Amino acid sequence: MRYIPPVDEHALGAWRALLNAHAALTARIERALADEGLPPLGWYDVLWPLHRAPGKRLRMNALAEEVTLSRTGLVRLVDRIERAGLLRREPVPEDRRGAYVAIEPAGSELLRQMWPVYERALDLVFTQAAIDTRPLRASLQRLAEQANLGYNV
Amino acid sequence: MRYIPPVDEHALGAWRALLNAHAALTARIERALADEGLPPLGWYDVLWPLHRAPGKRLRMNALAEEVTLSRTGLVRLVDRIERAGLLRREPVPEDRRGAYVAIEPAGSELLRQMWPVYERALDLVFTQAAIDTRPLRASLQRLAEQANLGYNV
DNA sequence: AAAGATTGAATTATCAATCTTG
DNA sequence: CAAGATTGATAATTCAATCTTT
Numbered sequence: 125m126r127y128i129p130p131v132d133e134h135a136l137g138a139w140r141a142l143l144n145a146h147a148a149l150t151a152r153i154e155r156a157l158a159d160e161g162l163p164p165l166g167w168y169d170v171l172w173p174l175h176r177a178p179g180k181r182l183r184m185n186a187l188a189e190e191v192t193l194s195r196t197g198l199v200r201l202v203d204r205i206e207r208a209g210l211l212r213r214e215p216v217p218e219d220r221r222g223a224y225v226a227i228e229p230a231g232s233e234l235l236r237q238m239w240p241v242y243e244r245a246l247d248l249v250f251t252q253a254a255i256d257t258r259p260l261r262a263s264l265q266r267l268a269e270q271a272n273l274g275y276n277v
Numbered sequence: 278m279r280y281i282p283p284v285d286e287h288a289l290g291a292w293r294a295l296l297n298a299h300a301a302l303t304a305r306i307e308r309a310l311a312d313e314g315l316p317p318l319g320w321y322d323v324l325w326p327l328h329r330a331p332g333k334r335l336r337m338n339a340l341a342e343e344v345t346l347s348r349t350g351l352v353r354l355v356d357r358i359e360r361a362g363l364l365r366r367e368p369v370p371e372d373r374r375g376a377y378v379a380i381e382p383a384g385s386e387l388l389r390q391m392w393p394v395y396e397r398a399l400d401l402v403f404t405q406a407a408i409d410t411r412p413l414r415a416s417l418q419r420l421a422e423q424a425n426l427g428y429n430v
Numbered sequence: 431a432a433a434g435a436t437t438g439a440a441t442t443a444t445c446a447a448t449c450t451t452g
Numbered sequence: 453c454a455a456g457a458t459t460g461a462t463a464a465t466t467c468a469a470t471c472t473t474t
Contacts (some may be wrong), residue, residue: 134410135403136396139302141417146299147345148424149292184457192300197443199458204442221451221456243289250288252426253419257287260416264294266406271301273405337435350465352436357464374434374473 142264149249156245157238166193167205168238174211174227175235181214181226210234295417302402309398310391319346320358321391327364327380328388334367334379363387 154164173190174182182190188198202225205211210231214224250257307317326343327335341351355378358364363384369375403410 134414135399138403138410138414138417139399141414141421142295142299142302143345144421145417145424146295148421149295152424185455192296194444195457196445196459200443203458216456219452219456223457246288246292249420249423250291253416253423255416255419256412257291259412261287261291261294263406263408263413264291264298266408267402268294268297268301270402270406271298271305338433347466348435349437349467353464353466356436369434372434372474376435 149246152249153242153245156241160237160241162238162241163208163234165242166191166201167210168235168242170198170201170205170225171210171227171231171235174225175232179226180232181224183216183222183224185222187225205231302399305402306395306398309394313390313394315391315394316361316387318395319344319354320363321388321395323351323354323358323378324363324380324384324388327378328385332379333385334377336369336375336377338375340378358384 150165157164169191170187173187174180177186184195184198184202187202188195191198191201193201202211202213206213209228211225211227214226216222216224303318310317322344323340326340327333337348337351337355340355341348344351344354346354355364355366359366362381364378364380367377367379369377
């Protein structure tokens, strides 16, 4: 009985390597952050787009696109980060249904603390792996594009 | 204020591409499985190593290494899959502390149903992306190796 | 005491239903 | 009714503590 047809053994191998690399790198970075007493990567993923957005704020929907999380999941995550005083919700003048999420100074300060740790972990792995990042990035981008086709756009 | 030093812009770009590709591909595959009324990818990740293991069984610890999940998380996942009748726990004759996890015929049958769906989704994305999988896999493997160094091995 | 595995309590994530405004 | 966002109930994940065997 075979579940792995010969045709795409290469695709499967690359996919498994992607899963392993993702898990290993994520664990490595999360551990580096935790060792410094810093919040998890998810907080960075929320705060960074806010920090660099014009006006330092984004609509919930726009923010959701930056984050690997369901809409509901984002609401909950934003709740927690808001409770920590790192961001605040604000009404949207033109559209009273919506809410802005705006980063607080304390949120920007946390980014400043997290980035060096994040960057060091990332840089260490990539440097020691000594790989050509250009074609790697290109291939991964093509994969992401194709995977998103016909999905939810 | 800059959080992204110029030195490793390439590493960061590749990392973000990896995150996006992982999220997009995972979502794509999970959706394909759900559309067919099949269990999530995590079940496949548990059942497949069991199916191909000699004796069609593995120790909990050995199985944990195949899965991106904490030891506790695996225990809970195995609970659920066992409740569905797809595997069973067995005592280990030589070591009464341990437990084997053995796949049931129904588990192998489920693999047979899941694989075509899994494979089709994967193949579609990789084929349409038209990338060279060999160097991609090599780079990702190197990244995973380096990320695991000094971690927990 | 350490290894192998599990459990209880707490955290986090998701689905369906809801509320409000356009 | 559709869009934007949130909430309640439910499910999954994790941490620390536990139990048994080596």
